[in-house]
Amino acid sequence: MGGAFVAAALLARLGGRIGLPTIPLFILAGILLGPNTPGFVLVADPHDLEMLSALGLVLLLFYLGLEFHMDDLKQGGRRMALAGGTYLLLNVGAGLAFGFLTGWGTREALVLAGVLGISSSAIVTKILVDLGRVGSPETKPILGIIVVEDVFLAVYLAILQPLLSGTNGPGDAALKAAKALAFLLLLAAAARYGTKIIGRLFDTRDNELLVISFLGAAVLVAGVSEWFGVADAIGAFMVGLMLGSTTSAKRIMTLVHPLRDAFGAIFFFAFGLSIDPGDLPSVAGPVAIAVALTIVMNVLAGLATAKMYDFGRGPAGRVATTLLARGEFALILATMAASAGLNPRLSPFIAGYVLVLAVLGPLAAGRSDWLARVRPGEPQPELVGAGK
Template sequence: MGGAFVAAAILARLGGRIGLPTIPLFILAGILLGPNTPGFVLLEDPHDLEMLSALGLVLLLFYLGLEFHMEDLRTGGRKMVVAGSAYLALNVGAGLAFGFALGWGTSEALVLAGVLGISSSAIVTKILVDLGRIGNPETKPILGIIVVEDIFLALYLAALQPVISGADDVGAMLADMGKAFGFLVLLAVAARWGTGVIGRLFATRDDELLVISFLGAAVLVSGVAEKFGVADAIAAFMVGLILGNTGSGDRIRELVHPLRDAFAAIFFFGFGLSIDPGDLPSVIWPVLIALLVTISMNVLAGLFTARVYGFGPRPTANAATTLLARGEFALILATMAAAAGLDERLSPFIAGYVLILAVIAPLVAGRSHWLARLLPGGRADAERYTEREAAEAGAARSAP
């Protein structure tokens, strides 16, 4: 664990000197020091970091929930559902069509629909934090799309497992979906009407007690959620949403920062440990086609979101590129596909696809202004942004 922290820190420092984001560097550290590349191996078994990686994901999504206010949900809930549903329709639909076009089988196509259709909540959150875009106008729709995706994910996994394993028990599948949906409704009720009572339970002036309390709540609810077939990510988000709207919300945001950053590094390092870059050459052409499909659908989804919210070219480009990354969920699907005995090409395809997008997505998101210039009205909008940023930088330099 110490080696993982140090390796991630060294690569991140080196990358920071040349302007690279930390996410691909943390992943690269895991790849280079894992069992799938030659040279020194820090960890033979990626599962050794599994619990710490899960904690990193929980803390990232918990922080995301803290930044999402109930007022935003009440006033923009309809737009959020429309934008999120459109994103899923475009990306999941394109993934399903791509899967059938490959001809690997129906079950394989259903798996690929999820792989190509669902963004990485962890990477999206880290991109927003690293690029300082938490307060941007397009961030609320991005978070809304992530919420809709995670709700869809809970129902999708409950339906997919019996299908790809060849089970005939439709009743069991519906029961699993009902349990997942019921737990989501329970969390939603707590977020809507329970913040007053929960706020009093967490009210304390002692920072130590507050850290133990919110960390315990986030991890416990995430673990219980998994028992009900709900992704730990959406449960952590909902706990953050609830606590962020209590009187202790601002203090929790400050106290969770170092925990979020430390364990997020371990999450991405562990992510790299699980990827074998040697698998990529055998499926390079399907991966490249899938990348083009994903980029195209994200741009279309970004344009639709911009129309719903009335955004200009720059926020549109930010939304399209930030949601590009695919990650932890795709790797879960790869594990499910392997356990079900599906086409052996699925695992290397998913690994290669996820690896490339996990590396390029933060880079593309940081240069979203290039895409903005290609959109209608993009050049004039980019000039306004440049003038405003120059004025802000000048004001900062002249400040005492």
């Protein structure tokens, strides 16, 4: 585990010098030091890091839940919901069509719909901060689209989990889906109406007790969620959602941040361990098609969002390129697909797709002024310095 941390950190620092995001570098570290690559093998069996990887996934979604608030949907209004819905319709729809065209299977197509349809919140946030665009006019709709994606993801995973785990006919599938949705609704009701009670339970000035309390709650609910057929990551997300509205929310975010980063790195590293580089050439064609399709759909979504908000060409390009990266959510789906024993080509495909877009997304966002030139109309003053 120590070697995994050090290897991921060294590679990420080297990549940071040329402006690359950390997620693909953590995955690359796992690929290079795993059992499927010639040379030094740091971890011979990916299952050795399975529990730590699961904890990383739980903490990633728990933190995301802390950042999300029920009021976010109301504050964004109709335009935010419309922009997010348009983005999902274009990208998830294209992903589903692509999945069926691959001929890998129906369940595989459903996984690919989510993989191609959901942006990486971690990379999107990092892009906005690194490029100094937090106060830009297009940032609010970008974050609004991310919020809508998060809500969609929670529901989608709740429905997808029982379908991937296998069922004995339509009746069994419906029963499992109903069981999962009922538990999800119970957690949502607790997040909506139980904030005061939950806040009292976690109200302590002792940081040690607070860490033990929220970590225990997140992991416990994640485990119970799996028993009800809801993905463990979504259970952790709902716990974060509950705690995000309490008086302890800011302290919890501060305390969980280093835990999220550390064990999140192990999650991405462990995913890399499971990838055989020899399998990547066999999916190079589908990866190239999927990347091209995602770029086209993001351009269309960026133009549609710009029209809804009366933006010029510069913000349209920045919306399209900022939301281009794919990351943690795609890998969550890859992990679920592998556990369900789906087509073995899914894992190398998702790894290649994420690696390409996780690198291409930030690079394109930093040079988003190129997209502005393809939209007809008079040059906009906002284009000056848009790529900086």
